[in-house]
Amino acid sequence: MVKTPGTEAPPRPTTPHRQAPSPLEEHLRTLAGQVPDPELPVITLAELGVLRDVRLTSPDHAQVDLTPTYTGCPALQNMATDVEHTLHTAGITHVTVRTVLTPPWTTDDITPDGLRKLADFGIAPPRPQHTTGPITISLGPTRTDTPPPACPHCGSTDTELLSRFSSTACKALHRCLNCREPFDHFKEL
Amino acid sequence: MTAPATKPQAAPAALALADDALVLAQRLGEWAGHAPVLEEDVALANIALDLLGQARVLYTLLGDEDELAYLREERAFRNAQLVEQPNGDFAHTIARQLYFSTYHHLLHTQLATTPAPDAATEDTTAPDIRALAAKAAKETAYHREHAELWTLRLGDGTPESHHRMQRAIDTLWRYTGELFQDLDGLQLDLHTLESNWHTAITDTLTQATLTVPESPRTSAWTAGAGRQGLHTETFGRMLAEMQHLHRSHPGASW
Known part of the structure; x- marks a missing residue:
């Protein structure tokens, strides 16, 4: 057995404080969450747990936070493109997709x-x-x-x-x- | 993530870690289509992909990732010499993986689990490096396990595989001391890191019926090493191949 030092779990960071999502933000998040995973199309981004947040920074600008499963996951770029396309179709002119690493994604998500x-x-x-x-x-x-x-x-x-x-x-x-x-x-x- | 306006103090550490990951990813990528079995072709490419992803996050903290990867000269790279060593035979690649991924996993675990020091001693890049480390620790655990399992199979395998694995372990030993040099701008407990590394390597080699080398872990003749921009002869050729397309066709895309 190779025990790695310090394996006790650190407390899971919570999402930074922000206002409660508006009904429109909730709707956009649902839409973005329904985008299928590019490599495993049987499950959606919401089910995979990689969609962290969707918020409107102005009436026509949505900011989306995605987290990669693995740091080098090449599907992340496709996910971002698919989410942008979905939100454009829903009438949002500008969509920015950010990659967030903290807290790290786990299969428990x-x-x-x-x-x-x-x-x-x-x-x-x-x-x-x-x-x-x-x-x-x-x-x-x-x-x-x-x-x-x-x-x-x-x-x-x-x-x-x-x-x-x-x-x-x-x-x-x-x-x-x-x-x-x-x-x-x-x-x- | 956007490039910071002022040059952060932890930039040298981020660059060294990014160069380690990029250079090893390139070396592992050379196995694509050449590995002993299809599963290893896939495994080595997957490990390379993880490393490439880690390198990209770090380069993005520092500036333009393409410029940093493709337009720097050999002396500007800060990777440890271990990762630039040629693939050799499969045992040689596994020995390099064992030495490096054990270090990489222990390093990221330490960065992710020790509380960050005061802001006074670490600058704004350091928390980003630690955030990546929390992810990379989990990925590199699989890299390490892959190398350990293959070390066991080769060391405790046939007389030929044992002989080749021992030869690789001995040949690469002198590049392992460099891994425990300071990384500028990051607070690390290098003593614990090195001692945990040595214990883990000793355990694996012993279980694999291999002999732990007793020779020095640095070469007497090196004037510094990779972290100071001094590289071994084969590194230039590796860079030439890696950078050739980008330099010949600037801005090309497909």
Whole structure:
């Protein structure tokens, strides 16, 4: 076991103080939140938990805060473009999309609906984490993950890890030893 | 994030960390299409992508990211020499990953979890570096785990994989001392960082049936090193390849 120092979770920062959103801001946030994820179109930005805020700085200018899942996630640019397009269509002339890093996104930010949709799509959803601190790494034999994620196809937990990194940074590649199907696991972050 | 009007004091630290991430991302990208198995092709490219994302955030704190990446000369880069070392064979790349990602993970964890010092001792760039560190700590935990698992498989694998892994561990050892130099403008507990690094590396190598090198972790002949802008011979060639397109076709896009 390699224990990383200081793994106790720091208190989660709250959104900086701002006025309660107006009905129009709520509406725009709902619209922006319905934009599908560019790489996993079964779930929306709201369900993925990456839409942090939508506010109007003037009647025709909306400012949107998005947070990346991974710092280098190339889908972020597409998300920004799609949100801009959606808000333009809703009649907002100017849209500014900001990238915010604090507090860092975690897979716990995915909504219950989002988790269910991932599973229905064939991706083993991330399991809840109890801290937001760094991950404790266990240095064990290869091809294990404790506890192993359940196969999204047959539900068996008799699965093995093929690779920590799959088609995107946020997923790991596993194989079910029961039904023999390979599957992606949205890894905990 | 917009470029600050005055040059922040933590700029040298941000530049060093950004250059580490960019240069290693470029090296790892060289594996695309060449890794031993498809899963590793994907894994190394994913790690490179994380690093590139971290570099972009840091460069954006300092100015124009393209100018910083593509238009600086070799001597202006502040990355540690470890990350510019050529890929070599797969064991060599894994040894470089083990040394660097262990440092990277411990560094980001320390930056993210220790309370920020008084504003008097750190300037306005430092909190941005710490905000990125909170994200990067979680990403680099996976990089580190990837390197540790491969070190185990290669070290405790066949006689050939053991031999190559030991050779790589020994060859790159002398570049690891540099990782624990001060980063200007950031308050760090370098002593704890280095001691935790050494313990972690020793644990992994021992479990992988490899021998921890006993030679010095810096070369007697280096006059400073990467953090002072002094680089090894292969770095210029790597930069030439990385910067060639941008310099030949300024402002090109697709």
